[in-house]
Amino acid sequence: MSARLKALLLVLPLIVFLGLFFLWPLWMMIATAVQGGTVRLAFPQTATAIASWDGAGPPPASLQAALVRDLRTDTPQERFGDAVRTLNSQQAGFRTLLPRTARAVREAGEADAFDLVALDPRWSEQGYWLALKRSMPAYTDANLLAAVDLKRNDEARIEPVEPDFAVNRAIMLRTFVIAGQVTLLCGAIGLPFAMLAASVTGWKRNALLIAVLLPLWTSLLVRTAAWLILLQDTGLINQTLRALGLIETPLSLIYNRTGVLIAMTHVLLPLMVLPIYASLIAIPRNLMPAAAALGAAPLQAFRYVLLPLAMPGLLSGSLLVFMVALGYYITPALTGGAGDQMISSVIAFYATGTANWGMAGALGLFLLVPTTVLYILYGRLSRTPLVQT
Amino acid sequence: MRDLDPFIHFEAISKVFGTVTVVDALDFHVARGEFVSLLGPSGSGKTTLLMMLAGFEAPSGGRIHVDGRRVEHLPPYKREMGVVFQNYALFPHMTIAENVGFPLKMRGVARAEREAKVKRALDLVRLRHLADRRPSQLSGGQQQRIALSRALVYEPKVVLMDEPLSALDKQLREHMQLEIRALHRELGLTVIFVTHDQGEALTMSDRVAVLNRGKIEQFDTPSGLYDRPRTRFVAEFIGETNLLAGRVAQRQGEAATVVLASGGSVTCDRAGPFETDSEVMVSVRPEMLHLVPDAAAPNALPVTVEDHVYHGDHIRLHLAFGESRLVARAGRRDAAPPIGSTAFASFAPGDCALVAP
Numbered sequence: 001m002s003a004r005l006k007a008l009l010l011v012l013p014l015i016v017f018l019g020l021f022f023l024w025p026l027w028m029m030i031a032t033a034v035q036g037g038t039v040r041l042a043f044p045q046t047a048t049a050i051a052s053w054d055g056a057g058p059p060p061a062s063l064q065a066a067l068v069r070d071l072r073t074d075t076p077q078e079r080f081g082d083a084v085r086t087l088n089s090q091q092a093g094f095r096t097l098l099p100r101t102a103r104a105v106r107e108a109g110e111a112d113a114f115d116l117v118a119l120d121p122r123w124s125e126q127g128y129w130l131a132l133k134r135s136m137p138a139y140t141d142a143n144l145l146a147a148v149d150l151k152r153n154d155e156a157r158i159e160p161v162e163p164d165f166a167v168n169r170a171i172m173l174r175t176f177v178i179a180g181q182v183t184l185l186c187g188a189i190g191l192p193f194a195m196l197a198a199s200v201t202g203w204k205r206n207a208l209l210i211a212v213l214l215p216l217w218t219s220l221l222v223r224t225a226a227w228l229i230l231l232q233d234t235g236l237i238n239q240t241l242r243a244l245g246l247i248e249t250p251l252s253l254i255y256n257r258t259g260v261l262i263a264m265t266h267v268l269l270p271l272m273v274l275p276i277y278a279s280l281i282a283i284p285r286n287l288m289p290a291a292a293a294l295g296a297a298p299l300q301a302f303r304y305v306l307l308p309l310a311m312p313g314l315l316s317g318s319l320l321v322f323m324v325a326l327g328y329y330i331t332p333a334l335t336g337g338a339g340d341q342m343i344s345s346v347i348a349f350y351a352t353g354t355a356n357w358g359m360a361g362a363l364g365l366f367l368l369v370p371t372t373v374l375y376i377l378y379g380r381l382s383r384t385p386l387v388q389t
Numbered sequence: 390m391r392d393l394d395p396f397i398h399f400e401a402i403s404k405v406f407g408t409v410t411v412v413d414a415l416d417f418h419v420a421r422g423e424f425v426s427l428l429g430p431s432g433s434g435k436t437t438l439l440m441m442l443a444g445f446e447a448p449s450g451g452r453i454h455v456d457g458r459r460v461e462h463l464p465p466y467k468r469e470m471g472v473v474f475q476n477y478a479l480f481p482h483m484t485i486a487e488n489v490g491f492p493l494k495m496r497g498v499a500r501a502e503r504e505a506k507v508k509r510a511l512d513l514v515r516l517r518h519l520a521d522r523r524p525s526q527l528s529g530g531q532q533q534r535i536a537l538s539r540a541l542v543y544e545p546k547v548v549l550m551d552e553p554l555s556a557l558d559k560q561l562r563e564h565m566q567l568e569i570r571a572l573h574r575e576l577g578l579t580v581i582f583v584t585h586d587q588g589e590a591l592t593m594s595d596r597v598a599v600l601n602r603g604k605i606e607q608f609d610t611p612s613g614l615y616d617r618p619r620t621r622f623v624a625e626f627i628g629e630t631n632l633l634a635g636r637v638a639q640r641q642g643e644a645a646t647v648v649l650a651s652g653g654s655v656t657c658d659r660a661g662p663f664e665t666d667s668e669v670m671v672s673v674r675p676e677m678l679h680l681v682p683d684a685a686a687p688n689a690l691p692v693t694v695e696d697h698v699y700h701g702d703h704i705r706l707h708l709a710f711g712e713s714r715l716v717a718r719a720g721r722r723d724a725a726p727p728i729g730s731t732a733f734a735s736f737a738p739g740d741c742a743l744v745a746p
């Protein structure tokens with residue numbers, strides 16, 4: 001009993017660390033994505049009053065009075081700003097309307113019968129009140145819907161957003177496509193490379209493995225700068241090709257998809273090579289000679305013996321590369337063009353650019369779910385070795 | 390008769406690794422349907438020789454003919470030989486049936502025919518009921534039999550086995566020896582079997598090639614090796630022997646009289662190539678040495694009994710003959726002279742062999 005307690009105490013820091021810096025932020029991210037909290041927090045009395053309004057007729061006087069009372073109370077500037085931003089995203093116009101109304105309400109003093117419509121005719125429009133009502137629930141799917149280019153219309157039915165604003169799905173799709181392309185490239189390079197590394201011994205093997213691990217130990221900026229030098233229009237590759245007379249005009253190798261794929265494949269390659277290498281060196285040494293002795297030509301031996309035995313490594317490597325690639329955004333930002341940015345850059349934009357944590361969380365959630373599924377798959381794969389030793 | 394049908398023919402075959410000659414200009418034939426063992430101590434080049442035949446090592450010199458065709462340039466998968474590896478080398482990701490069917494699949498045999506042949510090959514080793522298992526679910530002996538059935542399934546001309554039984558315990562090993570023997574006879578296979586276990590080589594083979602440092606010391610039938618060793622290495626490596634140093638005093642046809650260094654002289658019916666005055670060793674197997682009371686017996690050497698060692702089915706007598714030590718093997722019912730007594734150790738002139746010292 002005391003031994004278990006000691007063991008527990010030993011791992012306690014780890015558990016606390018994981019909880020504090022991994023689980024809690026994750027949970028907060030999910031929570032902010034679905035909380036309709038900003039508006040409700042800023043306008044608590046309005047929230048209560050608006051619940052009893054069915055949204056069909058004109059807003060009752062009691063509701064208007066509740067809003068006026070809320071505007072009069074001293075809401076912290078930041079919370080008020082958040083609420084305005086959220087409301088404005090539902091209904092353009094709130095950004096000017098609310099601060100203006102708040103100023104007027106405070107200047108007007110305690111007279112209860114403040115006429116909102118007289119101040120600004122927009123208060124007579126149903127849309128503003130409906131937007132207010134929609135922004136009031138404790139939980140909302142607005143962010144989640146927005147993340148996949150959907151929204152609820154005035155009748156609370158889900159419909160696609162205007163094509164001009166519908167960018168998330170395309171970027172999400174692009175993210176998966178780029179991750180897939182990088183995975184394929186890593187596999188195409190990683191499998192032969194791992195086979196080579198597993199077939200040599202001594203310093204040659206070490207040199208090959210270090211060569212593939214090197215990008216992991218290199219700073220991102222150094223790596224990217226190196227690719228710039230190599231790939232730009234006046235870079236090493238283009239100049240060499242031109243000097244050889246193979247091309248007239250430089251190939252555009254960077255600031256486009258090619259650049260992104262090259263740079264990402266480079267840094268993710270070790271995640272592919274290492275699992276394949278591990279599964280290859282676990283293959284008993286006499287299996288390939290046995291296959292040859294039994295009549296398998298080299299390609300047949302590869303197809304029927306080596307590849308199936310390397311498959312668990314290839315699959316785990318692919319899953320690893322794919323999962324990690326999904327979250328890339330600095331490398332595409334540095335080596336890609338406008339059409340090569342991935343979903344993480346959109347998340348970063350919402351999180352740090354506009355402080356819209358709800359949207360950032362919702363997009364993050366759409367990235368987290370597939371990653372988690374893949375991770376569970378990966379865990380299954382790496383637990384069931386094919387070759388029993 | 391055998392040499393008229395040299396099915397496999399090694400001609401001056403050599404293998405050099407760096408500066409080390411591992412197989413040294415070997416010349417020998419294996420006849421069709423013959424069971425030949427390559428026997429020798431560790432590092433004598435057995436595996437290297439077998440791998441050159443299977444196509445995994447290129448000879449540094451010489452030729453290999455199989456069925457009248459040169460094969461040195463053929464890759465392993467074109468040599469049509471069944472190979473059984475030391476650690477079975479079953480494919481872990483395939484079922485037993487898939488393992489056994491693998492050579493057929495590689496040869497493009499249609500599925501139906503393949504299944505029939507796999508069944509037959511599994512019946513051969515009586516393991517048909519394991520067809521759907523994985524290799525890891527089988528015992529060592531079962532895996533060995535599957536490896537055998539996989540090597541036999543496409544009816545190869547030659548089956549090569551590199552110490553196939555060395556990982557099995559004694560009882561299973563003896564059982565498998567009989568089983569492989571039986572398969573060899575039934576299917577008329579030509580088998581080349583590598584082992585460093587002399588008992589295994591003697592019980593299983595038609596002929597045994599004794600290898601030492603890349604050379605063949607003697608290529609002979611088991612009884613030929615045991616009864617008529619031609620070199621000191623073979624005499625010592627196969628079974629147990631007493632070696633008496635001496636010099637050939639006189640040749641009488643095939644026979645020779647040898648004056649022993651420890652005193653006295655003996656006559657041997659098989660003198661081999663040794664001329665008068667050459668230094669030789671007389672090799673006498675312990676069971677050929679009998680203790681007699683008087684010096685009138687042939688080849689009687691005066692000895693002192695030093696010890697009796699009980700071995701269950703027989704008793705070993707340790708004898709001192711001048712400076713030399715001899716071992717004789719006595720039946721448990723034989724009246725052995727008491728320790729310390731003197732007697733004569735005698736052997737028939739037909740029961741000894743002369744080898745180079």
Ligand SMILES: Nc1ncnc2c1ncn2[C@@H]1O[C@H](COP(=O)(O)OP(=O)(O)OP(=O)(O)O)[C@@H](O)[C@H]1O
Nearest residue numbers: 406407411429430431432433434435436437438585
């Ligand atoms: N690839 C190689 N490179 C260098 N030397 C080798 C190589 N393969 C074998 N040898 C050497 O050749 C010699 C013979 O090896 P081989 O494997 O043929 O012996 P063996 O008779 O099969 O022995 P064992 O009974 O231990 O299996 C050994 O000294 C070994 O070290």
Ligand SMILES: [Mg+2]
Nearest residue numbers: 435436437551
């Ligand atoms: Mg060997």
